Amino acid sequence: MRPLPSRYLVILILLTPASASAIAPIPITARGLEVDLAIFSLFLTPEEEITIAVNTEQSMRVEAPGMSIQQVRQQTGQLLQVRAPAAPGIYPMHLSSESGAAASQINIIVLTPFANLRDGMLNGYRVGEYPQPRQGKATYYAQPTGFIEVTEANMATQLTPHFTLAQFLCKQEAGFPKYLVLRENLLVLLEDVLQHVNSQGFSVATFGFISGYRTPWYNRKIGNVTYSRHIYGDAADIYIDQDLNGRMDDLNLDGAYDGKDMELFFALVEQLRDNSPGSVLPSGIGRYKPNRRHGGFIHVDTRGYPARW
Template sequence: ARARAAGDTGAVTPATANIASALTEGAAPSVAYLTGAALAALASPARGESGKLRARIQQPGTPIAPILADTLPPGAVAEFSSGAAAESTSKLVAPPRPGTWSLALKIGNAIKPLADFSVITLRPATEKRAGRLGLYYIGNWPAARKGRPGVSYDPPTGFIEVTPQNQNTQLSDHFKLKDFLPHDQQNVWPKYIVVDIKLIDKDELVLQDLKEHGINPNGVRVLSGFRTPQYNAGGGDPRGRAALSRHMYGDANDIFIDNDGDGQMDDLNHDGRVNIADAKVILDAVNRVERAHPSLIGGCGIYSATSAHGPFTHIDTRGYPARWIGTGDS
């Protein structure tokens, strides 16, 4: 049997061909091994350009590309689980309900989970009422406007539902869902956010570049991730924020490196001081990453310390290059 790429008429990828061949060989490894091999081979595109992604974010009921460029191997079933909820399918289509799902591949009586990876399905924006989803106040996006080609100012079509139970879900090796929560409505659950996985991929490449240049990236902290329109307008320190901030569209974050745990940027350039020059060290890494990965091009601004926070670097994937020196919050 042949597994075909979605929309293809006959192409068989090496991953699927190898799995199908193994299933028909008399000396084939165990089914448990085959399911592990299938997941490793077929899931690799979903790890992103960094190879560090641990989640796929999409609308319910839509094909899970690029986790599989193929239909499943013969006899295989994809199984999704989220708490007590479960879904099974012979095609890799996301569950029809919002949630954070684990994925496993089943062949016969053997089942093998895709380790350290989640499929996150969104709650439709059409469920928002008077600026709220449930008790969580989001506000309303400005009317969509025409910007540069490839840059969207359309309101989000769906939101990630974040609960106390799933907030520690890893989006990548260094970032969790909770890192991108706005800083208001602390006691309101569930919360709803927007995160573009391309941003996380870019962040991971920046951290990898810093490591290659002698800087330990494990202390990365997100100062500001997603912002609801109402928070962007008045929450925290609004100085320096754009009315159409990319933070509202889920493709921007402000980060700093804090390996000593004091809540401030570290002395990344080793000049004995902590200031905006340390934010520029991260900017230099962003510049190198964008040259190597033009699909992740975007904005990068550096900010000096205020009474509320230390220096930080804004990173986004807006689709065109932008650089600036800012004040307040980005």
């Protein structure tokens, strides 16, 4: 494992591990992602079918009001054949072991179909026009299949243990309902990064977001590139902000809030990328220095091919 540069090691603070929860999460595999989290979210179009592998030999209970679920037992676990409801919304599915020692919640989030977008508008919310798939990389720049509808009532929904729906909303001014695009692999990536940062001696509950999803309209308004990963729902500009002042924390404890803190965060993400070959790692990783509008941040995305800046 490649260590962090020595100038960073002196500031790492060893933390006393919190006592482990008595209830463990139930490991699953869905859409090629191996997930071992107490809460996770999957994004489906209306009546779409998905197979979720439950990776445990324990007998399981499944509670999924409003959904069609078929359980197929296997020698090393079971498969759940899930058919999403027809109406967009958030449908929690609860998994629990018969012993009560393990449990997880899987949010089945049914999207508003992309076809509902008319003249750049979706139910009064300005989305703008998506560009045609990028030449030579159509697989990585396909238009989304649908949008998550966000309301005042559901915006606090935990998508994973440490990230909520509201954190990914586009910054444009608009009333509710709002809409966003999000991909499951970004959720896994962010949880991986957060876990790694904490393992290196920092105590971080979640990340601050400069930007999560951006509508094509807003992305163009702020002068960003046409094919920004943010419009495809698999990118986030993040920073560490435990004191909640809206800027990167003084990570290296030198008494200054400057680019050195951003570089330390960047080094931590690079360390994860270089030393965790089996996890979902950032295909794109970039760093942005502090300026008068922000205190520096790191960009991560899961575009599917390498990029670094």
